[in-house]
Amino acid sequence: MPRPSVKEEIVQAAVRVLHQRGFNATGVQDITDAAGVPKGSFYNHFESKEVLGAEALERYWQGALTSLEMLKDDNVPPMARLQSYFRKLSDVGRKTKYRPGCFVGNLSTEMSDQSPLIRERLASILAQWTREIGECVKLAQNDGSLRRDIQAKAIAAFMLNSWEGAVLRAKVDRSGLPFDQFEHLVFTALKTGS
Amino acid sequence: MPRPSVKEEIVQAAVRVLHQRGFNATGVQDITDAAGVPKGSFYNHFESKEVLGAEALERYWQGALTSLEMLKDDNVPPMARLQSYFRKLSDVGRKTKYRPGCFVGNLSTEMSDQSPLIRERLASILAQWTREIGECVKLAQNDGSLRRDIQAKAIAAFMLNSWEGAVLRAKVDRSGLPFDQFEHLVFTALKTGS
Numbered sequence: 001m002p003r004p005s006v007k008e009e010i011v012q013a014a015v016r017v018l019h020q021r022g023f024n025a026t027g028v029q030d031i032t033d034a035a036g037v038p039k040g041s042f043y044n045h046f047e048s049k050e051v052l053g054a055e056a057l058e059r060y061w062q063g064a065l066t067s068l069e070m071l072k073d074d075n076v077p078p079m080a081r082l083q084s085y086f087r088k089l090s091d092v093g094r095k096t097k098y099r100p101g102c103f104v105g106n107l108s109t110e111m112s113d114q115s116p117l118i119r120e121r122l123a124s125i126l127a128q129w130t131r132e133i134g135e136c137v138k139l140a141q142n143d144g145s146l147r148r149d150i151q152a153k154a155i156a157a158f159m160l161n162s163w164e165g166a167v168l169r170a171k172v173d174r175s176g177l178p179f180d181q182f183e184h185l186v187f188t189a190l191k192t193g194s
Numbered sequence: 195m196p197r198p199s200v201k202e203e204i205v206q207a208a209v210r211v212l213h214q215r216g217f218n219a220t221g222v223q224d225i226t227d228a229a230g231v232p233k234g235s236f237y238n239h240f241e242s243k244e245v246l247g248a249e250a251l252e253r254y255w256q257g258a259l260t261s262l263e264m265l266k267d268d269n270v271p272p273m274a275r276l277q278s279y280f281r282k283l284s285d286v287g288r289k290t291k292y293r294p295g296c297f298v299g300n301l302s303t304e305m306s307d308q309s310p311l312i313r314e315r316l317a318s319i320l321a322q323w324t325r326e327i328g329e330c331v332k333l334a335q336n337d338g339s340l341r342r343d344i345q346a347k348a349i350a351a352f353m354l355n356s357w358e359g360a361v362l363r364a365k366v367d368r369s370g371l372p373f374d375q376f377e378h379l380v381f382t383a384l385k386t387g388s
Binding site: 020021022023024025099100101106108109110112113114119122123126147149150154155157158160161162163164165166168169171172173177178181182184185189190 | 295306357358378
């Protein structure tokens with residue numbers, strides 16, 4: 001297998017390091033060190049740490065899209081798909097001891113008011129994420145398992161935002177309880193006949 | 195009125211600046227500049243930026259406790275107190291155009307995995323915040339306006355975490371829609387007979 005290009009090594013290292021430590025706590029040299037490339041090579045490939053940050057975010061999101069495929073699995077009832085999806089995200093949290101949290105959520109609070117470039121990327125990712133969840137919410141409303149008196153889009157946005165809030169709390173408490181509470185509350189309160 | 199002490203001026207400036215820009219994007223000099231005091235005076239009063247960060251967080255929280263008093267107002271039904279409380283928090287978001295977000299939430303994602311000191315303070319603040327909301331949730335369950343099939347403590351934690359998630363999303367989207375969705379979903383889905 002050919003060695004990945006220097007640019008690619010920098011992007012991969014940036015996803016890891018920026019997710020773990022945050023954007024402003026990380027210097028360009030921390031990233032090139034993690035990538036095992038000379039610091040001088042950085043500016044051959046990226047105009048700024050901000051530009052790399054946006055690219056690392058995009059790369060992280062492309063990885064996250066794989067899990068979203070679960071929401072389209074016609075062999076599983078839509079409500080069960082939603083539950084399995086969020087349970088899968090919880091499992092990722094558990095495996096990392098809740099410490100890094102969600103890279104999208106971390107950048108949302110840290111960078112939205114600092115970088116228009118990163119904020120725009122975040123807005124578009126959160127919008128796409130909401131749409132994908134919303135499609136599955138709509139199916140669950142159609143088959144009668146999820147309450148229909150609230151718009152699918154609002155339910156999807158609320159689910160996602162509440163999920164990000166649960167990740168934030170899990171990160172502070174180093175506990176999976178916020179995930180359990182999320183699952184219990186969301187799925188108890190939104191299912192029909194509850 | 196006597197001029198506040200240098201230490202006090204630094205703490206007040208730190209609350210503003212750290213809330214707006216974040217912890218790692220802010221240098222000690224940014225804080226002393228904002229306070230209008232010489233940079234050299236900083237280490238006479240604080241061991242480190244981290245120690246000041248924890249103190250600024252505590253100061254912010256002391257201010258936030260005033261709004262929590264609403265939840266104890268016996269002249270208002272408990273369910274209405276909860277709604278007014280979160281609406282009041284939304285109003286603060288609207289006034290600041292959703293840009294700074296919540297200082298507690300910002301530090302939660304940025305600093306929980308970086309500073310044990312700040313993480314412990316955050317955990318204790320979020321625990322107290324949950325308890326205060328939980329007391330009012332319990333009253334609303336007792337008077338029959340809020341569903342009783344889920345523990346008050348779990349509802350309170352879910353409300354607070356979901357609120358922090360809504361603030362995060364509002365910060366990215368620069369929109370109050372996440373607050374409206376939070377209010378609609380939480381209070382529709384949790385009220386009895388819904």
